[in-house]
Amino acid sequence: MNTTVRLDLGDIQGNILQGYGFPYCRYLVVRVDEPVSAARWLRTIAGRTADGANGLRIETAERWASGTKPTACLNVGITAAGLRVLGVPDASVNGLAPEFVRGVQDSSSKIGDTGASAPSHWRYGLADARHVHMVVSINARTTDARDDMTTRVAAAPGLAIIGSLDAAAFAGGLVHFGYVDGIAQPRFVGYHGPDDRDDDQPMTSVGAVLLGFESSFEGLTWALPTPAVLGRNGAYDAFRLLDQDVVGFSDYLDDQAAMLVAQAPDVFTDTNHARDVMLAKMLGRWPDGSPVATWPDGPAPGGHGGRDGDLNRFDFADDEPGARCPIGSHIRRSNPRSAHIVQRNAAHVRRLVRRGMPYGPQDVAPDGVPRGLAGNFLCSSLGAQFEAIMYDWVNLGLLDPRITGLNDPLIGNNDPRHSRFDFAYRDRSFSLAGFPRFVTTAGSAYLFLPSLSALRWIGGHA
Amino acid sequence: MLKLEKPPAAPAHGVHTSGTAGLYDFAHRHPQARGAIAAVGGIVTPTSYVRASYHAVHAFVVRNAADEVRYVRFTWEPVAGVEPRTPVQEATDPRPDSTLHDELSDRLRAFPQQMTLRMQIAEAGDVTSDATTGWPDARRRVTMGVLTLTHVLPDQAGAEQLGYNPTTLVDGVELSDDPLLEARRVAYEWSHADRNRRLVEEAGTMSASTSRLDRVLTRLEDRLTNALVPYWAWRQRRAIEEDARTGAPGHQAGGLDWTVPERVWSAAPSDNLQRAMNLVMPLKDTSVLGRLRLTVAIGSCNDELMAGLNNVGNVHFARFDLIDDSLCMVSVYDGDFKNYIRDFIVAIGSIFDVIMTFVVDPPPTPVAEHADEFIAWVDAHDLFQFPSSLMVLPGDLEELPRDALLLMNQHRHIMIGLYHCYPGFSTAQIRQALGVGW
Numbered sequence: 001m002n003t004t005v006r007l008d009l010g011d012i013q014g015n016i017l018q019g020y021g022f023p024y025c026r027y028l029v030v031r032v033d034e035p036v037s038a039a040r041w042l043r044t045i046a047g048r049t050a051d052g053a054n055g056l057r058i059e060t061a062e063r064w065a066s067g068t069k070p071t072a073c074l075n076v077g078i079t080a081a082g083l084r085v086l087g088v089p090d091a092s093v094n095g096l097a098p099e100f101v102r103g104v105q106d107s108s109s110k111i112g113d114t115g116a117s118a119p120s121h122w123r124y125g126l127a128d129a130r131h132v133h134m135v136v137s138i139n140a141r142t143t144d145a146r147d148d149m150t151t152r153v154a155a156a157p158g159l160a161i162i163g164s165l166d167a168a169a170f171a172g173g174l175v176h177f178g179y180v181d182g183i184a185q186p187r188f189v190g191y192h193g194p195d196d197r198d199d200d201q202p203m204t205s206v207g208a209v210l211l212g213f214e215s216s217f218e219g220l221t222w223a224l225p226t227p228a229v230l231g232r233n234g235a236y237d238a239f240r241l242l243d244q245d246v247v248g249f250s251d252y253l254d255d256q257a258a259m260l261v262a263q264a265p266d267v268f269t270d271t272n273h274a275r276d277v278m279l280a281k282m283l284g285r286w287p288d289g290s291p292v293a294t295w296p297d298g299p300a301p302g303g304h305g306g307r308d309g310d311l312n313r314f315d316f317a318d319d320e321p322g323a324r325c326p327i328g329s330h331i332r333r334s335n336p337r338s339a340h341i342v343q344r345n346a347a348h349v350r351r352l353v354r355r356g357m358p359y360g361p362q363d364v365a366p367d368g369v370p371r372g373l374a375g376n377f378l379c380s381s382l383g384a385q386f387e388a389i390m391y392d393w394v395n396l397g398l399l400d401p402r403i404t405g406l407n408d409p410l411i412g413n414n415d416p417r418h419s420r421f422d423f424a425y426r427d428r429s430f431s432l433a434g435f436p437r438f439v440t441t442a443g444s445a446y447l448f449l450p451s452l453s454a455l456r457w458i459g460g461h462a
Numbered sequence: 463m464l465k466l467e468k469p470p471a472a473p474a475h476g477v478h479t480s481g482t483a484g485l486y487d488f489a490h491r492h493p494q495a496r497g498a499i500a501a502v503g504g505i506v507t508p509t510s511y512v513r514a515s516y517h518a519v520h521a522f523v524v525r526n527a528a529d530e531v532r533y534v535r536f537t538w539e540p541v542a543g544v545e546p547r548t549p550v551q552e553a554t555d556p557r558p559d560s561t562l563h564d565e566l567s568d569r570l571r572a573f574p575q576q577m578t579l580r581m582q583i584a585e586a587g588d589v590t591s592d593a594t595t596g597w598p599d600a601r602r603r604v605t606m607g608v609l610t611l612t613h614v615l616p617d618q619a620g621a622e623q624l625g626y627n628p629t630t631l632v633d634g635v636e637l638s639d640d641p642l643l644e645a646r647r648v649a650y651e652w653s654h655a656d657r658n659r660r661l662v663e664e665a666g667t668m669s670a671s672t673s674r675l676d677r678v679l680t681r682l683e684d685r686l687t688n689a690l691v692p693y694w695a696w697r698q699r700r701a702i703e704e705d706a707r708t709g710a711p712g713h714q715a716g717g718l719d720w721t722v723p724e725r726v727w728s729a730a731p732s733d734n735l736q737r738a739m740n741l742v743m744p745l746k747d748t749s750v751l752g753r754l755r756l757t758v759a760i761g762s763c764n765d766e767l768m769a770g771l772n773n774v775g776n777v778h779f780a781r782f783d784l785i786d787d788s789l790c791m792v793s794v795y796d797g798d799f800k801n802y803i804r805d806f807i808v809a810i811g812s813i814f815d816v817i818m819t820f821v822v823d824p825p826p827t828p829v830a831e832h833a834d835e836f837i838a839w840v841d842a843h844d845l846f847q848f849p850s851s852l853m854v855l856p857g858d859l860e861e862l863p864r865d866a867l868l869l870m871n872q873h874r875h876i877m878i879g880l881y882h883c884y885p886g887f888s889t890a891q892i893r894q895a896l897g898v899g900w
Contacts, residue, residue: 098834110798189572202574202610214572217808218542219830317578317608338576338608342775342890342900343801344543345808348576383800383834392797396734398776401890401900404735404796 005190005206005213007061008233011451014059015075015137015355016209016235016378017191019182022073022139022169024146025357027239027374028153029125029163029445030134032085037158039086043459045074046452054152058452059139071145074153075137076455077237077447079103082133087461088230095225096448099382100236104446105129107382111390112413117441123370124241125163126443134159135239135447137376163443165241167357167374173289175358176244176371177410177438178279180289183311184335186351199312201337202348208385209235209353209378216349222381230458233451235353238377238386241443242411246364246371249438253278256432267426278432281423282409284331285311291331296324297426315339326423328403330410333393341399343392350385350393353378372442382446411439494594506546506765511566512575512611513545519593520628521584521638533584533638535597541576541608543773545809548766550759550816567614579606591639600897625654734797735888736778738880740845741791743821748787756789756820763813770810776802778889789821794880796888803837846873853878 007017014020032038044053059073078086080101083093094101104111105119113119119127126132136153140146146166154161175181187196188206207213207221212232215222224231256278257271268274276298280286286299293314294300300310316332316339319325325332332339335351355378360371379385395413397403402422407414409421414437421432450458489496508514516538525531569575583602589595629637629647637643745752760767760782771777780793795802807814811830818824825839826832852866870876884892890900 098838200610202576204573217804217833219811220804220808220833221831223832223834315608317605320605338541338578340578340580340605342796342888343805344541344773344775345805346801347541347543381834383837384804388798388801388804392801396797398735398797398888401888401894404888404891405886 005188007190007206009061009063011233011453012061012210013075013235013449013451014061014073015139015376016353016449017061017188017206019355020059020073020139022141024140024143024169025167025374026138026140026146026150027124027165027167027241028136028138028150028161029132030136031125031131031160031162032082032133032158033160034158035086038156039459039461041156041158041459042076042086042455045076046455046459054155056149056152056156058455060452071142072138072140072149074149075139075449077135077137077239077445077449078458079129079132079134079445079447081130083448083458085133086458088458089461092225092227092230095223096231097222097236097382099387100446100448103129104238104444107387107446111387112395113441113444114413116437117413119444122241122441122443123163124165124443126241126445129445131162132445135445165359165374165443167359169357170362174287174362175356175373176246176360176362177249178287179283179285180287181356181373182354183285183289184331185353197312198310200315201312204348204351207380208349208351209380211235211380213380215380215384216351217345217384218349220384227457230450230454232454234454235378235380235449236382236386237447237449238375238379238382239445239447240375240377240441241359241372242375243370243372243440243442245436245438245440247366248436250364252435252438260430264428264430267428277425278423281326281425282329282421282432284325284329291325292329293319293325321424322402322422323424323427326421327400328397328406328409328421329423330394330408333397333399333403333408334389336393336399339400342401343399346388346399350388352385352389370442372439378449409435413437506769507552508562509545509547509565510569511562512540512569512577513542515539515544516577518628520640520643521590521593522631523636523638524581525634525636531636533588533590534581535584536606537580537582537603538577538609539580541578543809544769545773546766546769548810548812548816549762551812563614566611570611570613574610574612577609577611579609580604581606591641593640593642599899603899625650627651627654735886736794736796736880736882737799738845738847738877739791739793739795739799739802739840740875740877741840741843742785742845742875743789743791743817743843744823745784745787745789745820746822747820752820753784756817757784759816759820760813763810763816766810766813770806770813773809774802774805776889778892789817799841800837803840804833807833807836845875845877847877 041053045056046058049057056074059070059075064070080093080096080103083096084090099107104113108114108119119129121127138146138149138153140149150164153159173180173182184199184201185197186201186208187199187203188208189203190206192203194203204216205214208216210232211222211234212224212228253275254271257268257274260274260278261268261271268277276286280292280299284293285291286295288299289311290300291311291314293316294310315337316322316325317337320340322328322332327333336347338347341347354375356373356375358372359374360369377386392398394408394411397406397408406412406420409419409432412419414435416434416436419433419435421435423430423432518536521533521535523531524534581604582597583604584590584597585601588597588601627647627650629643629650631637745756747753747755767780771780774795776796778794778796780791780795783790783792807829811828814829814836815827818827818829825836829836846869848869852863852869856862887895893900
């Protein structure tokens with residue numbers, strides 16, 4: 001086992017190992033019209049100097065020296081179709097992960113992109129996979145900085161922006177449905193110190209997200225393409241634009257809250273109380289982030305001890321019946337931690353890096369304006385991590401016989417005719433049923449976030 | 463040269479044959495030791511100290527605040543699952559004695575490792591005084607907590623001062639009526655004291671201990687004339703006893719709180735349980751000797767295969783068949799095909815490395831470094847599941863849909879149908895309903 005990890009931070013795109021924490025993000029869906037100019041542009045923005053591309057430069061994981069924090073950060077994800085258009089030989093493209101090579105639309109039925117979530121309904125230029133070559137992301141501290149960088153990207157020769165989406169953080173790290181998001185992230189040996197964030201979960205290999213390192217699966221190494229430079233230090237990104245039905249969700253909670261209060265007036269003081277409990281049990285965290293595994297009766301009194309404190313100091317192994325954190329809740333089924341699960345080998349190894357930001361207004365209004373989450377689920381194997389979680393756990397619930405056949409109450413591919421979610425509260429059992437699909441895919445792409453040396457190599461191929 | 467010998471008599475059901483003639487002789491004369499000896503034959507070397515299960519064979523008593531007591535047995539289970547070394551690895555890749563120790567240090571330098579403490583709860587009628595007698599599988603198991611191992615202490619540092627005495631207990635845990643515990647207590651106290659010379663001066667205690675040891679041993683001799691100290695026996699024994707008692711292993715209901723939810727059919731495309739894999743792998747060497755070599759290679763890995771399948775967890779049945787000139791792996795599993803194959807590689811990739819040496823046009827090995835290629839290879843060698851939409855017989859055979867003909871032409875091996883006696887249930891749901899743990 002290789003225990004020394006040396007990371008070349010200046011070669012790794014800056015949004016992989018850590019988020020920027022900026023409040024604005026714009027995604028540009030890009031079609032390559034002139035491969036030669038586009039390749040040259042990529043080579044330039046991945047170069048050491050960036051004067052030739054309107055001052056644009058890919059942001060890396062290199063830490064900012066004090067006073068040099070940029071106002072906007074540029075990153076690029078490329079699809080398999082994009083690599084081919086840019087002139088990367090098929091033999092090299094096909095050496096990347098098979099799910100990436102075939103593209104996200106090939107996995108539709110597997111990851112639940114069916115019905116209203118089917119690719120034919122997608123927006124932002126993502127519906128026709130043949131034209132989705134790159135997704136450029138601009139993380140910015142101000143809207144001015146974002147717009148300025150957009151103008152400079154739009155001026156790049158040979159590229160056509162065929163779709164765009166703006167996301168903007170809500171105060172307090174909230175997302176639609178009213179939760180704090182993005183709390184648990186894997187910590188990497190060789191990048192995070194053991195005391196970086198308080199978390200009871202084992203640290204993992206940086207190979208859980210970057211190619212070219214020992215993977216998070218014991219003994220498994222994901223193959224690198226030829227040449228290896230194309231793959232090494234790169235990461236896959238399941239880029240997902242997920243519409244959230246805030247009105248439907250709120251109506252459902254109101255409806256069920258009245259039912260719960262009628263059913264158990266001794267347990268639920270009023271409909272607000274019942275609503276909060278449902279929110280908490282469906283996710284596995286109270287809206288403020290405090291885990292129900294630690295705080296089963298109500299959110300942690302007087303705040304939760306900071307984002308990285310008590311928020312991750314819990315496990316499900318000591319709650320086998322799911323009395324505190326329901327087995328079917330979102331966070332338990334997508335990361336069962338050390339709980340006893342059917343697929344013993346899969347404990348801890350499927351974890352993803354998640355970068356998400358909400359889009360659409362924060363209120364709950366039936367105005368037809370899309371509201372949702374622009375999510376990036378980063379990993380070194382789309383099949384072994386992202387798709388494995390979506391297929392076996394989020395939907396299907398194969399990890400525990402008590403939820404097998406039932407989908408995630410929040411993001412699952414649910415149908416009101418047979419959806420169900422069981423939870424316990426104050427030693428009583430409750431069951432929710434008849435809920436629809438609250439989250440619909442509005443667009444998606446499987447991207448590869450190449451290293452800077454890979455971008456320079458790609459840029460030399462058109 | 464093949465040498466023909468009269469085969470030995472078949473062993474009793476469930477008993478592995480291994481060990482020496484002397485061991486068998488002992489087993490013949492001491493029926494109570496047979497389970498232990500059979501179990502010894504099943505012992506395999508783990509790949510790591512933290513990829514093995516540890517069973518405390520003695521029963522203990524736990525008492526709650528309301529003064530209710532239960533007899534229990536403790537087990538440490540690796541969160542990552544059990545992984546034994548294969549006979550092939552044992553034969554071709556011998557390791558020095560310090561391997562497991564070094565491996566643990568290396569492993570912990572990279573990542574912490576976790577073990578789960580689980581407690582099996584006895585029910586009325588279970589034998590609690592004899593560590594050689596197992597309890598039925600159906601007995602409820604409860605998770606007590608998770609131990610995270612972060613580093614290995616320098617060798618022996620501090621260890622000499624510790625007494626690993628199974629009778630030193632925390633509040634709420636008490637000794638059972640197993641007399642061996644008492645014997646171990648005395649023996650361990652004695653050896654601990656012997657190591658720590660500071661206790662020697664308490665000569666009175668020493669002699670008292672010694673005489674108590676004698677007394678206990680005498681009592682033990684009365685009761686357990688045939689006792690080996692059977693650390694490994696109970697696993698094997700409980701299966702045999704259970705067979706004898708019920709005719710089939712573990713079919714009584716357990717004391718589980720949860721029942722299998724009433725089956726709800728989901729429209730989600732991911733609702734995919736009990737899927738079939740029919741892997742057909744043409745053999746390189748189809749001679750009698752080639753087929754025999756393959757059979758022996760797979761047969762000798764049987765225990766590892768079973769352990770691996772157990773770790774994968776979502777496999778209903780799996781079997782290896784030699785049919786004509788192909789090795790066939792036929793299985794029924796739950797969930798995603800790729801996850802199934804990938805978990806299998808994690809569990810027993812090295813066995814596949816061996817099997818791949820026997821088949822035509824193998825994928826690159828070691829499979830652990832070429833997981834995606836192996837999955838694609840398995841996919842390509844799997845039977846094609848013929849779409850039922852095309853299984854409509856027209857009035858005239860020549861009117862068969864073109865798609866059907868093309869598919870038939872493209873695929874030599876076709877799966878036509880699969881019957882489900884209990885459709886839509888996962889492995890774990892079935893095990894849970896039977897009360898045999900999952």
